[in-house]
Amino acid sequence: MYPSPMAGSSSGKQHVFQAPRGTRDFYPAEMLRRRWIENAWRQTAVRHGFEEIDGPRFEHADLYTVKSGEGILSELFSFTRAGGETRFALRPEFTPTLARMVAAKAASLPKPVKWFSVGPYFRAERPQRGRLREFLQWNVDLLGSADDDEEAKARQDAEVIACCVEMLRSCGCSSDEINIRISHRGLANQILDAAGEGAFNDYKNGLAFIDCLPKLSAKERREKAQELGITPEEAEFIITAVEHPLDLDNPDFIYRKTGRKDPARIHSAKWINPAGELKSLLSNLNSMKMSAWCNLDAAIVRGLDYYTGLVFEVHEVSGKERAIAGGGRYDKLVELFGGAPTPAVGFAMGDVVLANVLQDKGLMPSDEQLADELGLRPDVFVISTGDDASEDALLGVVAGLRQAGLHARHTYKTTRNVGKLLKEAANTGARFAAILENAETCALKDLESGEQTDGVSVATLVELIRAGRAT
Amino acid sequence: MYPSPMAGSSSGKQHVFQAPRGTRDFYPAEMLRRRWIENAWRQTAVRHGFEEIDGPRFEHADLYTVKSGEGILSELFSFTRAGGETRFALRPEFTPTLARMVAAKAASLPKPVKWFSVGPYFRAERPQRGRLREFLQWNVDLLGSADDDEEAKARQDAEVIACCVEMLRSCGCSSDEINIRISHRGLANQILDAAGEGAFNDYKNGLAFIDCLPKLSAKERREKAQELGITPEEAEFIITAVEHPLDLDNPDFIYRKTGRKDPARIHSAKWINPAGELKSLLSNLNSMKMSAWCNLDAAIVRGLDYYTGLVFEVHEVSGKERAIAGGGRYDKLVELFGGAPTPAVGFAMGDVVLANVLQDKGLMPSDEQLADELGLRPDVFVISTGDDASEDALLGVVAGLRQAGLHARHTYKTTRNVGKLLKEAANTGARFAAILENAETCALKDLESGEQTDGVSVATLVELIRAGRAT
Numbered sequence: 001m002y003p004s005p006m007a008g009s010s011s012g013k014q015h016v017f018q019a020p021r022g023t024r025d026f027y028p029a030e031m032l033r034r035r036w037i038e039n040a041w042r043q044t045a046v047r048h049g050f051e052e053i054d055g056p057r058f059e060h061a062d063l064y065t066v067k068s069g070e071g072i073l074s075e076l077f078s079f080t081r082a083g084g085e086t087r088f089a090l091r092p093e094f095t096p097t098l099a100r101m102v103a104a105k106a107a108s109l110p111k112p113v114k115w116f117s118v119g120p121y122f123r124a125e126r127p128q129r130g131r132l133r134e135f136l137q138w139n140v141d142l143l144g145s146a147d148d149d150e151e152a153k154a155r156q157d158a159e160v161i162a163c164c165v166e167m168l169r170s171c172g173c174s175s176d177e178i179n180i181r182i183s184h185r186g187l188a189n190q191i192l193d194a195a196g197e198g199a200f201n202d203y204k205n206g207l208a209f210i211d212c213l214p215k216l217s218a219k220e221r222r223e224k225a226q227e228l229g230i231t232p233e234e235a236e237f238i239i240t241a242v243e244h245p246l247d248l249d250n251p252d253f254i255y256r257k258t259g260r261k262d263p264a265r266i267h268s269a270k271w272i273n274p275a276g277e278l279k280s281l282l283s284n285l286n287s288m289k290m291s292a293w294c295n296l297d298a299a300i301v302r303g304l305d306y307y308t309g310l311v312f313e314v315h316e317v318s319g320k321e322r323a324i325a326g327g328g329r330y331d332k333l334v335e336l337f338g339g340a341p342t343p344a345v346g347f348a349m350g351d352v353v354l355a356n357v358l359q360d361k362g363l364m365p366s367d368e369q370l371a372d373e374l375g376l377r378p379d380v381f382v383i384s385t386g387d388d389a390s391e392d393a394l395l396g397v398v399a400g401l402r403q404a405g406l407h408a409r410h411t412y413k414t415t416r417n418v419g420k421l422l423k424e425a426a427n428t429g430a431r432f433a434a435i436l437e438n439a440e441t442c443a444l445k446d447l448e449s450g451e452q453t454d455g456v457s458v459a460t461l462v463e464l465i466r467a468g469r470a471t
Numbered sequence: 472m473y474p475s476p477m478a479g480s481s482s483g484k485q486h487v488f489q490a491p492r493g494t495r496d497f498y499p500a501e502m503l504r505r506r507w508i509e510n511a512w513r514q515t516a517v518r519h520g521f522e523e524i525d526g527p528r529f530e531h532a533d534l535y536t537v538k539s540g541e542g543i544l545s546e547l548f549s550f551t552r553a554g555g556e557t558r559f560a561l562r563p564e565f566t567p568t569l570a571r572m573v574a575a576k577a578a579s580l581p582k583p584v585k586w587f588s589v590g591p592y593f594r595a596e597r598p599q600r601g602r603l604r605e606f607l608q609w610n611v612d613l614l615g616s617a618d619d620d621e622e623a624k625a626r627q628d629a630e631v632i633a634c635c636v637e638m639l640r641s642c643g644c645s646s647d648e649i650n651i652r653i654s655h656r657g658l659a660n661q662i663l664d665a666a667g668e669g670a671f672n673d674y675k676n677g678l679a680f681i682d683c684l685p686k687l688s689a690k691e692r693r694e695k696a697q698e699l700g701i702t703p704e705e706a707e708f709i710i711t712a713v714e715h716p717l718d719l720d721n722p723d724f725i726y727r728k729t730g731r732k733d734p735a736r737i738h739s740a741k742w743i744n745p746a747g748e749l750k751s752l753l754s755n756l757n758s759m760k761m762s763a764w765c766n767l768d769a770a771i772v773r774g775l776d777y778y779t780g781l782v783f784e785v786h787e788v789s790g791k792e793r794a795i796a797g798g799g800r801y802d803k804l805v806e807l808f809g810g811a812p813t814p815a816v817g818f819a820m821g822d823v824v825l826a827n828v829l830q831d832k833g834l835m836p837s838d839e840q841l842a843d844e845l846g847l848r849p850d851v852f853v854i855s856t857g858d859d860a861s862e863d864a865l866l867g868v869v870a871g872l873r874q875a876g877l878h879a880r881h882t883y884k885t886t887r888n889v890g891k892l893l894k895e896a897a898n899t900g901a902r903f904a905a906i907l908e909n910a911e912t913c914a915l916k917d918l919e920s921g922e923q924t925d926g927v928s929v930a931t932l933v934e935l936i937r938a939g940r941a942t
């Protein structure tokens with residue numbers, strides 16, 4: 001037995017089913033907002049030359065455990081088919097699917113691969129503000145060739161960030177409200193390397209420590225360091241390095257800023273020096289007039305293991321909400337899934353935080369504006385005055401208009417009061433009302449201007465409405 | 472341990488992950504086709520006055536077992552959260568979600584409710600032609616008021632069927648190629664009732680017998696009848712009644728056609744006589760000029776329990792493929808989910824059979840046509856000739872065009888050979904090429920007419936391209 005999802009309704013007698021916790025029902029009003037966001041995602045990606053793809057909503061669970069170990073399964077919805085042995089999991093993110101798809105096609109794909117996708121993702125977590133169990137996500141990825149040089153990669157990084165910024169700008173956000181916080185995994189690695197043996201040997205713990213710094217008080221930071229096996233001295237060094245303003249013109253900036261005296265050790269890090277890459281990226285973002293949106297922030301590391309260079313997060317400046325988007329460069333992932341070496345950069349943006357931010361800033365259009373922008377306004381509302389001829393003709397006239405490609409409506413009410421029906425027509429947002437005079441002619445009323453022409457032949461209705469004219 | 476999804480690649484050394492069996496990867500070419508179908512679904516539904524909604528991709532498993540018993544779980548992908556007790560299931564169909572959503576809002580929804588949705592559905596079956604484990608489905612439903620009379624319901628039935636037909640017509644199908652096979656649950660009930668006590672007591676078995684008749688030989692029919700506990704005499708009666716042409720003008724048609732002599736028994740059936748409803752429906756479809764697409768077929772019963780009146784299936788006439796769509800009237804379902812009495816009619820159309828049919832008939836547009844219809848053609852391809860000024864300007868010019876709302880592209884190749892780059896521009900389907908002369912001016916070439924204007928100011932590019940002019 002398991003708990004019933006039936007909840008008592010107000011009457012106390014009937015029972016209604018509810019959507020699973022952390023998932024959403026999209027009634028028409030919510031769906032309008034979702035479609036508007038999905039459209040903005042699609043249009044922005046297309047404008048930037050990305051092509052749409054998609055994978056299955058569930059994958060072999062191996063696709064996620066191969067990177068992260070079996071432990072990841074507790075964070076996923078996983079299942080087998082009745083009687084089957086293969087374990088599947090609802091996809092928690094798109095990048096493994098993308099890497100699998102690129103690896104499978106390998107040589108046959110013309111480079112660069114510029115792909116985006118829009119779809120549902122799933123997390124078996126406790127739902128909280130900005131984090132649901134089912135959410136929508138926009139993924140944008142640019143995968144290059146193994147012979148791309150540092151300059152080419154920096155241009156690709158900038159193009160991907162620009163696509164992300166443009167989506168937010170097209171929704172009405174400004175650079176005063178949104179912050180693109182940029183860093184580089186090589187920078188985090190350098191800091192951890194310079195901090196001492198302990199943190200460097202626990203590379204993942206070091207990243208986890210940097211990742212949580214912005215959210216913690218001094219006391220909590222000490223506790224966290226201890227929990228992660230980082231010495232107080234190392235923790236102190238890491239905090240100082242992360243919080244110091246970055247000087248990209250000085251490649252030894254970490255060594256200099258923190259006063260450490262071991263440049264040789266720094267340069268022995270297996271990671272390239274991130275300063276050059278970040279400088280090229282910022283220069284490109286400047287050419288694209290994106291500088292006002294972006295700033296460097298060494299505290300950005302991103303949780304996922306697979307990043308190898310650029311990492312970035314998009315935040316509302318007040319910092320009240322979770323990240324709107326996040327991404328970075330993952331040059332080794334396609335290889336991990338059996339593909340050829342393929343440098344890659346991309347990001348993901350979820351719909352939940354984005355919608356919260358747009359709503360809070362008053363940037364979510366009204367239902368009327370949404371219907372207008374999404375092309376959902378009826379072209380014409382057909383009215384029967386109730387006499388036999390127009391009553392008999394109504395169904396056929398409406399069907400004919402729809403067959404001609406027009407969005408046509410009519411009432412389902414029994415009233416044939418033309419005044420009331422014109423009001424209903426206006427409420428639907430229809431452009432025209434066609435009031436049938438008989439089976440052959442109607443009065444065509446422009447519901448915006450109020451202009452009305454009588455005796456319009458039903459046969460010419462399509463042409464007039466398409467042309468946006470009442471005569 | 473479970474079987475690994477890794478399959479050997481041709482090299483025998485590397486391993487690649489694959490999509491789960493019965494699911495699909497949508498690369499850009501496949502995605503174009505999917506988007507085209509989704510767009511046709513959406514546009515047709517909107518044109519007919521339906522509003523888009525959606526529910527979660529998974530529901531409480533109870534939502535499905537309450538109707539069909541625990542046995543249904545073997546046909547679904549079901550799961551619990553790690554450590555959780557609530558059982559969820561990936562949705563196999565939309566109707567229970569829809570009924571739940573309507574029941575939850577009850578009185579607050581203005582009637583009729585005209586909703587559609589487009590999204591993924593899941594079946595834990597063995598995949599076969601036309602049937603996958605993950606597929607897309609278009610659901611269109613019209614829910615009326617408890618006081619709708621028979622005439623109102625017949626108009627709603629016709630409107631829903633018309634929406635289904637219109638989608639296929641808009642894709643290029645004709646009434647010669649597609650058959651809407653229409654029947655009524657009351658008709659099946661009458662036949663079973665008249666057939667005798669055995670079949671009527673096993674109502675579900677009787678429906679299952681009618682359902683499989685078109686697929687079976689005479690011998691198989693005898694075996695099936697025995698398996699379902701239907702006597703040879705009952706089976707013979709049912710077959711005769713199902714295969715006899717229907718005479719809607721004679722409400723006792725079953726009794727008459729089959730020669731049974733027990734009209735009293737027929738009229739005692741708890742179901743209303745279906746002839747009147749079917750006659751009204753056909754009359755409406757005739758007014759809508761849909762008659763050529765439709766025919767009556769008493770063999771149509773639909774597998775699902777919840778139908779109460781009209782049932783219909785959409786087939787390619789050759790009968791080679793599974794049903795393209797199916798639906799019917801389900802007047803009791805919203806009540807079952809705790810809502811007020813709500814007459815309802817709807818249908819679902821999957822993408823898999825539809826795409827097979829369109830492909831077979833040569834009705835799937837080419838990739839170029841699809842890109843054109845979906846508005847994916849680039850507005851402009853920007854070319855740098857390789858000198859320092861245009862090279863430096865390239866990134867900024869492209870970004871500026873995109874920020875102005877244009878779909879702008881550029882090469883990622885190292886070549887600066889203008890001939891080669893114009894070829895690349897043409898291959899993308901771009902409307903214009905802008906060949907930078909320096910940071911301020913370019914040659915603007917109309918790639919359709921070949922017309923080219925030199926010395927065009929970069930500042931006026933947006934305006935010219937939007938107007939579709941090279942000068």
